[in-house]
Structures are given as C-alpha cells and as structure tokens.
Amino acid sequence: MSLPDRLVQAGVELLEEDGLAELTLRAIARRTGVSHGAPRRYFPTHNALLAAIAATGLTDLADRLTAKSEGSPEEQLVEAAHRYLRFAAERPGMFDLIFRHDLLAGAGGNLRATSLPLFATFVDLVAQLHPTDAELRATALWTNLHGLATLRATNALELLGTTDLEPILRYVVRAHLT
Secondary structure, three states, X not given: OOHHHHHHHXXXXXXXXXXXXXXXXXXXXXXXXXXXXXXXXXXXXXXXXXXXXXXXXXXXXXXXXXXXXXXXXXXXXXXXXXXXXXXXXXXXXXXXXXXXXXXXXXOOOOHHHHHHHHHHHHHHHHXXXXXXXXXXXXXXXXXXXXXXXXXXXXXXXXXXXOOOHHHHHHHHHHHHHO
16 A cells, blocks of 8 residues: 555554544654654645545445435435445544545545535436426435434433434424425
C-alpha cells in the first residue's frame, strides 16, 4: 500500500476511534509510523488529508444508499433512510466529517461530485411519486433524516422518551410523500 493510502487509512482508523476533534496530522503520522512532516508531501494541507479521508466515507455511504432494495418507492425510500441512519450510527466520526463542508470546501478530492449523487438517490426515489417537486421534498426529507441522526448521536431523543427511530422514520418519509 502506498504511503498516501496508508495515511488515509490511518486517518480513517483514528477518526473511527477518537472522532474528528482528535484527527491531527501528527496523530495520523504517528499511527502510520512516519515523521510528522511526511503527510505534507502528499497532502499540502490538513484539510486536503481530511478530504481524502472523507472520500472513503462518502464511497461507503454511496454503496449503502445505492444498494438495490425491493418494494414500492415508499418502501425503497424507507430502506434508504434506514441505511443513512445506520451509517450515521455505525460511523459517527465519518458521518461528522463528510458533512463538514465548511472544513472540506476547496480541500481537494472534488467531494461535491461524490456527495451530490447521494442526494440524487433520494430525489430519484421521491420523483417516482412526486415528479414535479421531487428535489424540494427530497431536501426536506434529507434534512429531517440528518436531524434524526444528529439527535440520536447526541442522545437528545432520550429526552423525548424514545430511542426507537422506526415509527419516527416512517412518519418522516410519509410526511414528505403526502
């Protein structure tokens, strides 16, 4: 494996173990077994390395969201929503990173080209039922899903006396389709 790939892999591991706040160039270099200046030879900025790390998470999320599912368009949308929420729960550090466009904008890796097709997955499913305003409905749905993922990650849903997202998820999907 090349050194840039090893640096990205070390970054992914550290992100998953310690979260975004602890993901420093020094920590990645230490995990990789190279000097703290070595990452700069391949990634001119810390954010460029973060973008390369985020690209791996976006690929994973894309694979999950575009996996075929059966059923009506609504059931397929529910399944895509489940996959999105599972990704957020299973990979919280990566979930945080890939949606930090304030950090990653202009950092390389053309992340928008990778992330926009993810949104298109939701638009395409919504368009099967509502072709005239699919993008607006999908945007509202995605913001609700992202909010649910964030509320679950911060244990805020427990304040409401619930941790079962299933009825909420189905209600959210239905609300944006009716």
